[in-house]
Amino acid sequence: MTNPPIHPTLKGNDWVLYPSNHHVQKWDTLFLIIIIYYAFSIPYMIGVSGGYHVLHQPGWLVINLIISVIYIIDVFMLFFRAYYDSDGMLVYELKKIAKNYGCSRQFLLNLISCFPTQAILYSLDRTILRVNPDEADESLLLFTLTDLLKLLRIARLRSLSKSSTYIQTFWEKQSVPSTMLFVFVGKMILFCHWLACFWAFVAFAQAQSFDFIKEGVTPTWISAWYENSYVPGSIDPIGWGNDIDRYALSLFWAIQSVTSIGYGNVAPVSRIEYYIANILMLIAGVFWAYAIGNIIQILEHVNSTELRYKVKMDSANSMIRCFAPSDPNKEPEAGVGNSDMVAFRIRKFITSQYNKESKQHLDAEFNSKELEEVYPMIEHLSPELKRLSSLQLLRDILEMIPYLSSKYLSPSEQSEVAFKCVFIEFGRGETFFEHAKYGRGIMILKRGFCVASRKSKPVEKRWYHRYNPIGINDVLVDDNFLGRDEQRRLFFCSYSLALYIPRSVIVEVVKKPRIWKDCARWCYLRACLLKWAREKNNRELP
Numbered sequence: 001m002t003n004p005p006i007h008p009t010l011k012g013n014d015w016v017l018y019p020s021n022h023h024v025q026k027w028d029t030l031f032l033i034i035i036i037y038y039a040f041s042i043p044y045m046i047g048v049s050g051g052y053h054v055l056h057q058p059g060w061l062v063i064n065l066i067i068s069v070i071y072i073i074d075v076f077m078l079f080f081r082a083y084y085d086s087d088g089m090l091v092y093e094l095k096k097i098a099k100n101y102g103c104s105r106q107f108l109l110n111l112i113s114c115f116p117t118q119a120i121l122y123s124l125d126r127t128i129l130r131v132n133p134d135e136a137d138e139s140l141l142l143f144t145l146t147d148l149l150k151l152l153r154i155a156r157l158r159s160l161s162k163s164s165t166y167i168q169t170f171w172e173k174q175s176v177p178s179t180m181l182f183v184f185v186g187k188m189i190l191f192c193h194w195l196a197c198f199w200a201f202v203a204f205a206q207a208q209s210f211d212f213i214k215e216g217v218t219p220t221w222i223s224a225w226y227e228n229s230y231v232p233g234s235i236d237p238i239g240w241g242n243d244i245d246r247y248a249l250s251l252f253w254a255i256q257s258v259t260s261i262g263y264g265n266v267a268p269v270s271r272i273e274y275y276i277a278n279i280l281m282l283i284a285g286v287f288w289a290y291a292i293g294n295i296i297q298i299l300e301h302v303n304s305t306e307l308r309y310k311v312k313m314d315s316a317n318s319m320i321r322c323f324a325p326s327d328p329n330k331e332p333e334a335g336v337g338n339s340d341m342v343a344f345r346i347r348k349f350i351t352s353q354y355n356k357e358s359k360q361h362l363d364a365e366f367n368s369k370e371l372e373e374v375y376p377m378i379e380h381l382s383p384e385l386k387r388l389s390s391l392q393l394l395r396d397i398l399e400m401i402p403y404l405s406s407k408y409l410s411p412s413e414q415s416e417v418a419f420k421c422v423f424i425e426f427g428r429g430e431t432f433f434e435h436a437k438y439g440r441g442i443m444i445l446k447r448g449f450c451v452a453s454r455k456s457k458p459v460e461k462r463w464y465h466r467y468n469p470i471g472i473n474d475v476l477v478d479d480n481f482l483g484r485d486e487q488r489r490l491f492f493c494s495y496s497l498a499l500y501i502p503r504s505v506i507v508e509v510v511k512k513p514r515i516w517k518d519c520a521r522w523c524y525l526r527a528c529l530l531k532w533a534r535e536k537n538n539r540e541l542p
Contacts, residue, residue: 016092017081020428020493024081025165031074032160032167034067035153042147043194047201048250049243050210056241068116071150075110089466090449090494109152117147168351184294191287192258195280196250202276210240224269225249257284258291312350320346349427374423387411390418397444397499400469403510403520404501417509422500426450426492433487438502440479440487443470448496452488457534464490473527475503476510476520486531 017024045051053060078101082092091097101107161167171179203220204210212223222237230236237246253266257280268277323339371390372378378386391411398404398414406414422438426448434440449465464470471488510520 015080016094016097017077018090018092018493019082019084019163020165025163027074027077028160029164029166031070032157032164034070035157035160038067038150039154039157039190040193042151043197044243044247046147047197047199047204048247050204050240052240052243065116068114071110071114071153075107075114078107078110084494089447106155109155113150113152115149117149169347171351180294180297184291188258188287188291192251192254195254195257195284196247199253199277199280200246200250202273206270206272210238210242210246212238219269221253221266221268221270221273222246222249225266229265254284257281258288260285260288309350313347316346316350345427345430348429351427369423371419371421371423386419387415390415394418394421394499397467400444400467401442401472401501402523403515404506408512408515408519409509413509417501417505420502420505422502424498424500426496426498428492428494430492430496432490432492435500435502438500439504440471440475441500441502442472442475442506443490444468444499444501445470446497446499448492448494448498450490450492450496452490454486454488454534473523473530475506476524477527477531481528486534 019025045053055061079098080094081101082090082097083100085091091100174182199221203212203222206220207217207223209217211217212220213226217223226238235245235248236242237249249266256262256266268274320339320343323343326339326341371393375389375393378389381389391414395406395411395414395418398409398417399406402408404414404417409417422435424435424443426432432443432450445464445466445468447466449463451461451463452470453459453461470490474486474488510516
């Protein structure tokens with residue numbers, strides 16, 4: 001038996017890495033941790049330590065080399081990573097993925113960020129640059145600055161945090177105010193850290209050495225502090241290896257500047273330091289205003305969308321706690337599942353609603369609702385305007401179904417069908433057989449895509465995209481004759497919004513003799529013949 005031909009868009013599909021893949025999720029989480037590590041370590045190495053630990057402690061060098069290898073692997077993995085386009089559609093065709101990434105600015109930036117600066121710095125230090133291993137000089141400055149290229153990956157921090165299942169799960173289980181406070185405190189710590197590292201770097205760039213009190217070295221704010229405020233036994237910022245004390249002093253100045261306290265014991269002394277300090281304090285003032293605004297927002301729950309999300313999630317968590325505990329050693333019952341999986345899908349669905357609502361996509365805010373519930377304005381219109389509005393919204397979709405098209409139905413009849421349609425939204429990973437309330441029907445995706453299969457032929461799968469009707473023929477066949485094994489099982493690979501036309505509505509339409517005679521009966525016959533062919537094929541297989 002020959003294998004069926006492969007659709008061109010599915011060729012090479014085995015090599016595609018899907019965002020929802022478990023291993024891809026772990027990789028993204030690892031990469032997220034690496035980016036956070038670099039966000040703190042690279043400014044520290046450049047501005048405060050001058051690469052001291054990388055050059056004197058091989059363990060740190062090994063860690064950074066491993067991370068550089070991970071960076072390189074990630075650059076080429078993105079040539080195989082499926083992605084979601086602006087319409088929420090998952091792009092999984094290998095050629096499109098490679099073309100989109102290879103021609104983008106992101107590829108060039110990612111490639112540049114893979115430059116192994118630590119390895120080159122270590123090699124040059126051991127062979128060319130170093131005379132005294134306990135002293136740093138200006139020759140290290142250029143090589144440490146090149147490490148800033150790795151910070152280009154911070155641009156991916158937001159997308160990775162949104163796509164990571166682990167981060168999303170953490171978000172869902174926490175209260176919105178506490179999570180917002182956690183993120184805000186993290187931003188404030190990072191800002192103060194960068195400010196401190198840059199302020200320390202200003203001193204090193206002027207002195208060209210970490211021995212700030214050495215004769216002939218340009219005076220800096222560190223040397224002035226040392227002369228005026230240093231006490232034996234206190235912090236000592238002098239010396240290449242005293243980076244921790246130097247960082248503590250720089251961070252002390254940064255927090256003073258951000259919070260507008262200003263003790264005055266750490267102050268600029270040179271012309272360039274005054275200019276830079278003015279700019280940094282202006283930036284710190286803006287950030288402090290942003291900080292105050294965020295604190296007020298958190299305390300007063302200004303964001304009503306997040307508050308509604310939290311209320312829904314709290315209610316869902318209360319319900320989930322009442323679920324019967326699942327038995328890991330017991331196979332889940334078909335159609336029922338285990339409590340852990342149901343709880344996971346409930347939380348994911350509510351989060352999916354929240355994400356779409358926060359982007360103000362009107363279509364995506366509803367689940368299993370009729371036309372008037374999705375577009376409340378229709379209720380306030382006159383009957384004629386209601387009819388015209390329903391046709392403007394759904395007529396193009398109804399034209400895709402032969403026996404519901406304008407060839408057989410008048411505009412008024414199409415409008416009646418439109419008002420009986422239902423909008424249903426599905427989260428990523430949802431499965432669907434038939435609607436619990438409306439039963440079987442025809443489904444047309446308005447956003448997202450899914451994979452369809454039958455229990456009688458689980459290996460044979462078909463992909464459905466937007467505006468590709470599902471079940472036009474099968475819906476005309478009675479439930480008892482079609483059988484549950486022949487019903488399509490839909491698996492949604494992304495957040496999806498679908499228009500659902502219940503079978504009861506369709507049966508009412510095709511009862512009209514002309515529609516049944518000229519169109520619907522041929523669709524019915526085709527469904528029966530295909531069912532007979534599948535059953536015959538199953539009987540012939542060993």
